[in-house]
Amino acid sequence: xxPKENIEKFVRVRKPHVTTSRQMDKRTLNDSFAAxxxxxxxxxxxxxxxxxxxxxxxxxxKLTAAAAVIIVGISLFIAHxxxxxxxxxxxxxxxxxxxxxxxxxxxxTIAYRRGGIKGIENQCEKALKILGPQPASxxxxxxxxxxxx
Amino acid sequence: xxxxxxxxxxxxxxxxxxxxxxYEKYKDDLLGLAITLLRDRSLAEDVVHDVFVSFxxxxxxxHLSGTLKGYLSTCVANSARDRNRLRSGRDAGPDVVEAAGSxxxxxxxxxxxxxxSGQLNDLLARLSYEQREVIVLHLHHGMRFREIAxxxxxxxxxxxxxxxxxxxxxxxxxxxxxxx
Numbered sequence: 001x002x003p004k005e006n007i008e009k010f011v012r013v014r015k016p017h018v019t020t021s022r023q024m025d026k027r028t029l030n031d032s033f034a035a036x037x038x039x040x041x042x043x044x045x046x047x048x049x050x051x052x053x054x055x056x057x058x059x060x061x062k063l064t065a066a067a068a069v070i071i072v073g074i075s076l077f078i079a080h081x082x083x084x085x086x087x088x089x090x091x092x093x094x095x096x097x098x099x100x101x102x103x104x105x106x107x108x109t110i111a112y113r114r115g116g117i118k119g120i121e122n123q124c125e126k127a128l129k130i131l132g133p134q135p136a137s138x139x140x141x142x143x144x145x146x147x148x149x
Numbered sequence: 150x151x152x153x154x155x156x157x158x159x160x161x162x163x164x165x166x167x168x169x170x171x172y173e174k175y176k177d178d179l180l181g182l183a184i185t186l187l188r189d190r191s192l193a194e195d196v197v198h199d200v201f202v203s204f205x206x207x208x209x210x211x212h213l214s215g216t217l218k219g220y221l222s223t224c225v226a227n228s229a230r231d232r233n234r235l236r237s238g239r240d241a242g243p244d245v246v247e248a249a250g251s252x253x254x255x256x257x258x259x260x261x262x263x264x265x266s267g268q269l270n271d272l273l274a275r276l277s278y279e280q281r282e283v284i285v286l287h288l289h290h291g292m293r294f295r296e297i298a299x300x301x302x303x304x305x306x307x308x309x310x311x312x313x314x315x316x317x318x319x320x321x322x323x324x325x326x327x328x329x
Contacts, residue, residue, distance in 0.1 A: 010269075012288045028176075032168055033205070040163045
């Protein structure tokens, strides 16, 4: 009885050494080249994978894309829901009650942003209305000191 | 292995030289496999031809997961099985032995090769097609049982049992030849 290894060796060393004929090589290569050209001509876009395909194929790209989407989402949320300059101005203006507060640089800047020179004029008129008629010789400091400034 | 990866990369970009190199590298092995399985040289040549033409048709989208030789051997084995079913048991006979060794280099080598491969072919011809397929893929083409099972779409236990029964049968045939 031959051992298993001997049989395996017997089969392995008797592997047939065959070579193809020239006719077969020519026929096979010609037909293969034709099939290859036909395939490449039929779908040239396949060589350049789309962005969506790149993202779905690569795990790293998936994570990057997800992170980018989250960042953009958060940015948009902050831009729409966060404190706007307009809201901030309203709050400042609502708080500013005394003429000195109304005439601060911050209040005037906000007024200018909202309505330009006209806005500053309105702001000044508002302060003057609260102060009422005053003598022309009074200094700016005394003017505001005398009215809850 | 690395060379194959580079060849496949070039092949996917439409390189004819890469396709030619792949063909020249594996044509003899694949033809040998087809001849052993089918025992008919002209049928075997058709099988190898069809496998390469369909392989060329995958240019640009071919994805290699294992070895290129394993992939092509599997294609040849599957195509040979289909051809074998089609011819429904018709056997090529002794001319196959002549065909298998006919293209060896020197006259002495040709004679020895013809005798040895002919002896093996005669023995393998007495096995069932399925047993012959598993034995040749494992011993001549270095495919693992797991790879063969995956390629043929059968369980690894089936592959192992076919291999074992095939070798047992070969052994008993050889023993009977020795005792005669």
